[in-house]
Amino acid sequence: MDCHMMVAQPEKWVDDIADAGGAMYCFHLEATDNPIALIDKIHKRSMKAGVAISPDTPSTAITDEVANAADMLLVMTVYPGRGGQKFLDRCVPKVAELRARFPEKDIEVDGGVGPKTIGACADAGSNVIVAGTAIFGAENPSQVIQDLKVAVNTAQAKLST
Numbered sequence: 001m002d003c004h005m006m007v008a009q010p011e012k013w014v015d016d017i018a019d020a021g022g023a024m025y026c027f028h029l030e031a032t033d034n035p036i037a038l039i040d041k042i043h044k045r046s047m048k049a050g051v052a053i054s055p056d057t058p059s060t061a062i063t064d065e066v067a068n069a070a071d072m073l074l075v076m077t078v079y080p081g082r083g084g085q086k087f088l089d090r091c092v093p094k095v096a097e098l099r100a101r102f103p104e105k106d107i108e109v110d111g112g113v114g115p116k117t118i119g120a121c122a123d124a125g126s127n128v129i130v131a132g133t134a135i136f137g138a139e140n141p142s143q144v145i146q147d148l149k150v151a152v153n154t155a156q157a158k159l160s161t
């Protein structure tokens with residue numbers, strides 16, 4: 001289970017999530033003073049570590065040291081809080097910046113992602129997608145999932161040539 005912790009003091013919940021069977025613990029960079037220590041703590045509990053940035057945080061806030069220690073980087077394309085928000089196009093360049101810096105890293109996008117916005121995310125280099133409303137509100141959720149996967153796989157194949 002990929003647990004995206006939109007919480008203050010993310011250090012506090014690592015053990016609880018590990019005990020509950022979490023496989024990935026993703027925390028917000030804005031919520032900690034010591035991301036490297038937190039990543040170490042997550043790894044010591046045998047979980048992967050994800051580092052998320054909110055819309056107003058630049059990609060450069062993720063230092064090379066943090067990115068290299070993390071297993072995944074998450075670019076929020078809405079403000080953390082609730083599903084159903086409008087996709088913020090202005091966050092897409094951050095995906096491309098991180099992809100250029102970290103060609104091998106998993107880069108996730110979350111927020112307002114669906115058939116109309118997946119192209120921008122995938123072309124910028126995102127290979128992990130969170131989609132809520134676009135899937136649960138669709139007449140044919142399986143088709144939407146399939147379309148999102150095809151968009152990502154096609155873009156990833158292009159980026160690797």
Ligand SMILES: O=C(CO)[C@H](O)[C@H](O)COP(=O)(O)O
Nearest residue numbers: 081082083084111112132133
């Ligand atoms: O957690 C979120 C915001 O806080 C996500 O954006 C949300 O869960 C995904 O839903 P949607 O695809 O409707 O944006």
